[in-house]
Structure formats: structure tokens, C-alpha cells
Amino acid sequence: xxxxxxxxxxxxxxxxxxxxxxxxxxxxxxxxxxxxxxxxxxxxxxxxxxxxxxxxxxxxxxxxxxxxxxxxxxxxxxxxxxxxxxxxxxxxxxxxxxxxxxxxxxxxxxxxxxxxxxxxxxxxxxxxxxxxxxxxxxxxxxxxxxxxxxxxxxxxxxxxxxxxxxxxxxxxxxxxxxxxxxxxxxxxxxxxxxxxxxxxxxxxxxxxxxxxxxxxxxxxxxxxxxxxxxxxxxxxxxxxxx
Amino acid sequence: xxxxxxxxxxxxxxxxxxxxxxxxxxxxxxxxxxxxxxxxxxxxxxxxxxxxxxxxxxxxxxxxxxxxxxxxxxxxxxxxxxxxxxxxxxxxxxxxxxxxxxxxxxxxxxxxxxxxxxxxxxxxxxxxxxxxxxxxxxxxxxxxxxxxxxxxxxxxxxxxxxxxxxxxxxxxxxxxxxxxxxxxxxxxxxxxxxxxxxxxxxxxxxxxxxxxxxxxxxxxxxxxxxxxxxxxxxxxxxxxxx
Numbered sequence: 001x002x003x004x005x006x007x008x009x010x011x012x013x014x015x016x017x018x019x020x021x022x023x024x025x026x027x028x029x030x031x032x033x034x035x036x037x038x039x040x041x042x043x044x045x046x047x048x049x050x051x052x053x054x055x056x057x058x059x060x061x062x063x064x065x066x067x068x069x070x071x072x073x074x075x076x077x078x079x080x081x082x083x084x085x086x087x088x089x090x091x092x093x094x095x096x097x098x099x100x101x102x103x104x105x106x107x108x109x110x111x112x113x114x115x116x117x118x119x120x121x122x123x124x125x126x127x128x129x130x131x132x133x134x135x136x137x138x139x140x141x142x143x144x145x146x147x148x149x150x151x152x153x154x155x156x157x158x159x160x161x162x163x164x165x166x167x168x169x170x171x172x173x174x175x176x177x178x179x180x181x182x183x184x185x186x187x188x189x190x191x192x193x194x195x196x197x198x199x200x201x202x203x204x205x206x207x208x209x210x211x212x213x214x215x216x217x218x219x220x221x222x223x224x225x226x227x228x229x230x231x232x233x234x235x236x237x238x239x240x241x242x
Numbered sequence: 243x244x245x246x247x248x249x250x251x252x253x254x255x256x257x258x259x260x261x262x263x264x265x266x267x268x269x270x271x272x273x274x275x276x277x278x279x280x281x282x283x284x285x286x287x288x289x290x291x292x293x294x295x296x297x298x299x300x301x302x303x304x305x306x307x308x309x310x311x312x313x314x315x316x317x318x319x320x321x322x323x324x325x326x327x328x329x330x331x332x333x334x335x336x337x338x339x340x341x342x343x344x345x346x347x348x349x350x351x352x353x354x355x356x357x358x359x360x361x362x363x364x365x366x367x368x369x370x371x372x373x374x375x376x377x378x379x380x381x382x383x384x385x386x387x388x389x390x391x392x393x394x395x396x397x398x399x400x401x402x403x404x405x406x407x408x409x410x411x412x413x414x415x416x417x418x419x420x421x422x423x424x425x426x427x428x429x430x431x432x433x434x435x436x437x438x439x440x441x442x443x444x445x446x447x448x449x450x451x452x453x454x455x456x457x458x459x460x461x462x463x464x465x466x467x468x469x470x471x472x473x474x475x476x477x478x479x480x481x482x483x484x
Contacts (some may be wrong), residue, residue: 048334117456118463121363127372152262210478217476221360222460224474225467230465234459235262236452 034162039240101170114238118222139209145185278406281482343412356480360464384452387427
């Protein structure tokens with residue numbers, strides 16, 4: 001392994017996204033292409049809620065072990081984005097508008113008792129990765145956001161066209177995300193380019209992004225397996241009424 | 243919630259096994275019924291290796307927070323079972339005989355780089371559950387072993403009949419397990435019956451066993467999704483040569 005230049009490292013990171021980001025997953029193609037049933041969209045939103053709900057814990061876990069006030073301040077904006085500044089604001093509340101618009105009871109969604117075990121295990125793996133690995137790896141694992149603005153654009157237009165039970169209002173979450181993701185991923189990318197200064201550290205950064213792609217991919221695998229024919233809903237998980 | 247008698251608690255635990263243990267999973271039925279291809283059996287053994295390899299870390303995590311020397315001594319026998327007393331002995335080494343007999347390179351198996359992310363996330367969730375939850379829940383999560391002797395009997399006979407690439411020697415792991423599982427689950431069952439002395443504690447015990455059933459089920463869901471048609475092998479995972 002040789003030391004990559006900062007630009008070579010960035011190119012390798014972008015190549016991981018081009019090969020392993022979850023926009024390539026068959027379930028996402030179905031979802032964006034208007035090919036999902038309402039029950040499948042409900043299952044996706046219900047499961048993805050757990051990811052949304054855990055993100056601030058993940059980000060606080062990073063701040064909790066970061067000795068640089070400038071990085072902590074920068075990262076704190078993610079808490080604001082997700083938790084808002086008052087009840088009913090922020091990304092998690094907006095996600096509950098989406099699940100509510102899909103006809104899911106908010107108490108049921110918040111309880112997370114209907115999510116797939118595969119979702120829970122994948123999300124928890126991410127939270128713990130950020131808490132336990134090096135700060136550099138924790139920052140690098142957020143870099144899937146480099147690839148999210150494009151997917152969100154596709155998703156909103158595809159879902160509005162494809163589903164009569166989805167409205168622009170219920171998709172409010174996604175309108176807010178692209179500028180936040182661009183700001184956050186810009187910071188994180190500059191951080192890893194500046195701080196991954198040995199071949200080992202660069203390999204750890206690349207592996208962290210692959211790990212995070214695996215988390216997102218495994219979440220869709222679990223959905224695909226449970227809710228796309230032939231369906232295999234595991235014991236105890238959400239069963240759509242259809 | 244009312245307080246259950248010890249026997250009622252045991253009946254509830256056995257009922258969870260009857261409904262949620264992974265012998266009910268379609269992939270296990272295929273495996274035992276001789277319906278898997280060699281590549282599918284390889285994928286199962288390769289992924290299950292990670293579970294085997296992490297079990298002693300899980301058990302040491304329990305011993306590491308147990309203040310009662312009698313319980314620690316009892317639990318220590320699990321370390322002996324899995325790690326053996328010398329190189330080449332113990333359950334992990336016997337599992338490598340199985341993967342070797344199936345034609346998998348031991349270095350590749352031990353590296354775990356070909357396993358499914360879903361396997362890794364599920365197994366890691368189990369290890370962390372035992373490390374982080376109460377000792378009572380940690381003990382209770384081992385109770386799937388109440389149900390394993392029956393499944394192992396089915397598995398050995400079914401696999402010997404169904405697959406010409408499997409021999410009794412490569413299945414040596416399973417010959418050792420039933421008496422170990424009976425001893426261990428007998429101890430764990432007596433422990434939870436004696437120590438779950440409030441309705442809350444009993445509910446936590448039941449939930450711990452459900453959690454563990456979810457872990458085993460999610461591992462088979464991941465295999466089923468990746469390796470049973472229509473196959474969806476995630477990026478980077480083992481691809482059988484066939």
C-alpha cells in the first residue's frame with residue numbers, strides 16, 4: 001500500500017459510492033420507479049424511521065469523543081438538523097410526517113416494535129462503529145452523504161409520480177436534506193483528506209465507507225427479503241394490510 | 243403483567259422456541275432436506291463460522307461481569323468447549339473441519355471477509371447484547387440451546403443423506419454439541435427460573451430469548467436472500483463457484 005494523494009483518496013471514495021451505494025439496490029429501484037405497493041412503501045418508511053431516530057445518537061457518540069471544539073461545533077449542526085430546536089421540528093419529526101401520511105400510527109412507528117431485526121442490527125452496528133472506532137473512521141463512515149443528494153432528487157420525483165398516496169408535503173424531509181448533506185459531506189471529506197496521512201489510515205477510511213455502504217445495503221436486503229415476493233416476513237415484524 | 247411461577251416461565255420460554263426458533267426457517271428446511279446446492283451449503287458454513295468464532299467472546303463477556311464464582315466456573319466450560327485446550331481442538335476447530343471438507347480455504351474462512359454484512363451485524367448484536375444487558379438477560383439469551391439438540395439430530399442425518407460432499411467426519415462438530423447444549427441450557431434455564439423474581443425481570447427474560455431467536459433467524463434470512471434464487475449476493479460477499 002502506498003500513500004495516496006488527497007485527490008486520489010477522494011477518487012477512491014467516490015468509486016466506492018459508484019459501486020456500492022444503495023441507489024444500486026433493486027429495492028431502491030422499485031421504490032423510486034413507482035413499482036412498490038403501498039404496504040412496501042410503508043415497510044420501507046417504518047424501517048427507515050429507526051435509522052433516522054438513531055442518527056443523533058450516532059452523531060452525539062462522535063462528538064462525545066472529539067477533542068477539537070471546531071469539529072464538535074461543526075458536527076453539532078447534525079444534531080440540530082435531526083432533532084430540531086422545538087417539538088415537532090427537525091428531520092425525525094419530518095420523517096414521522098412521512099409515516100403518518102402513509103397511514104402508520106406514530107406511536108407504533110416510534111415504538112419500533114414492527115421493524116425488521118435485520119434493520120435493527122444494521123443500524124445498531126453503525127451507531128457502535130462510530131462510538132468505538134477511531135474518530136477518523138467515524139467521520140469517514142458518514143461519507144455516504146456525498147452520494148445522497150442525487151438519490152434524493154430521483155426519489156422525490158419518482159415517488160410523487162409513482163404513488164398517489166404520497167404528497168410533496170409528506171416528502172418534506174427530503175426537501176431539507178440535500179443542502180444539509182452537501183454541507184456535512186463537504187466538511188467530512190475535507191476532514192478525511194486532511195487527516196488520513198498514512199497508508200493505514202487511508203485504508204481505514206476506505207473500509208469505513210465500505211462498512212457504511214454495507215449497512216445501507218443490508219437494510220434494503222432485509223426489506224427486499226421480507227416484503228418483495230416471495231415474501232418472508234420474520235416473526236413479529238410489521239405485516240401490511242393488503 | 244403478573245408474576246409467573248417458575249414452571250409457567252419455562253412454558254413461555256419453550257413456547258417462544260416452538261414459534262420462533264430457526265428450525266422453522268425455510269433455509270434450514272432446505273439445508274436439512276438435502277435441497278441445497280454445494281455452494282449454498284458452503285455459504286451457510288462460511289457465514290455460520292463467524293457465529294462460532296464470536297461465541298467465546300460472547301461468553302467471556304458474560305463471565306467478565308459476573309460476580310458469582312460458581313456461575314463463572316459453570317460458564318467457563320463454554321470457553322473450553324469452543325476454544326479447546328490445545329491448537330486444533332474445540333468447536334471452532336471442528337467447524338473449520340466442516341468448512342475444509344466443503345472445499346473452503348481455511349484462511350479465507352478465518353478472515354471472515356466473504357461473510358454477509360447481515361451475518362456480521364446479527365452476530366455482533368448478540369455479542370453486544372450479552373456485554374451490555376443485565377446478567378439475567380445475558381443468561382436468558384443463551385436459551386436457544388434448549389431447542390438445539392433436536393435440530394442437530396435432524397441436521398446430521400439429513401445432511402449425510404442429502405449431500406455426497408458431506409461426511410460424518412466433517413460433521414464432527416455436531417456430534418459433540420448435544421450433550422454440551424443440554425448441560426448448558428439446563429444450567430441457564432435453572433438460573434433464570436431462580437433469578438427472574440419480578441414480572442419485569444420475567445418479561446426481560448422472555449424478550450431476551452425472542453431477541454436471540456431474531457439473531458438466528460436474521461442470519462438465515464440473509465443467507466436465503468443472497469443465495470437462494472433469485473439470488474442477491476451483496477457487493478463483496480462470497481460467490482460460490484457453480
